[in-house]
Amino acid sequence: MGVLGVLLGVLGALAVRWVAPRSDFTRLRRTFTFAWVVFVLVKLAGWCLVMPLLSWGEAADAVPALTRVDAWLVLLFAALLWAARSVPDVAWPRAVAIAASITALYSSTLLLLPA
Numbered sequence: 001m002g003v004l005g006v007l008l009g010v011l012g013a014l015a016v017r018w019v020a021p022r023s024d025f026t027r028l029r030r031t032f033t034f035a036w037v038v039f040v041l042v043k044l045a046g047w048c049l050v051m052p053l054l055s056w057g058e059a060a061d062a063v064p065a066l067t068r069v070d071a072w073l074v075l076l077f078a079a080l081l082w083a084a085r086s087v088p089d090v091a092w093p094r095a096v097a098i099a100a101s102i103t104a105l106y107s108s109t110l111l112l113l114p115a
Contacts, residue, residue, distance in 0.1 A: 005040070008102065009033030012083060015098045020089035031086055035079035043072045069110050077103045 012032030013025050047062035057065075065072075077099050084095035 005033050005036040008036045008106065011105070012080060012098065012102055015102065016084060016087050016090060019094050019098070020087055023087050023089065028087065031083045032080065035083040036076075039072075039076045039079045040066065042075060046072070067110060067113060069107050073103055073107055076106065 009029040009032040012035070013028035016028050016032075017023055017025055043066060044062050047057060047065050048059045051057035051061075052059055080099035080102050081095055084090050084098045085092070087095075090098070
């Protein structure tokens with residue numbers, strides 16, 4: 001999961017750097033990696049704390065849930081949108097496009113994983 005976070009951070013930094021060339025690459029990479037960490041921690045907390053209370057799942061399903069395409073991808077999109085909007089030179093439409101493209105790439109990669 002850590003390698004995937006770093007890859008997502010680099011991909012996000014490259015996408016924003018293409019739109020806003022004057023941005024600091026290291027800061028962008030850290031911002032997108034932080035957005036990934038927030039997504040992972042919130043999804044794990046949701047699966048461990050909220051889902052058992054609602055009788056929709058068990059805490060043991062938390063880690064395998066990270067490799068499934070589900071409704072939690074909206075949270076990844078929101079975290080990546082926040083990361084893209086944190087750059088001063090990126091407008092809303094470009095930030096939405098960056099977050100949507102990275103989320104689509106992540107979800108299509110999950111679909112290619114063996115079950």
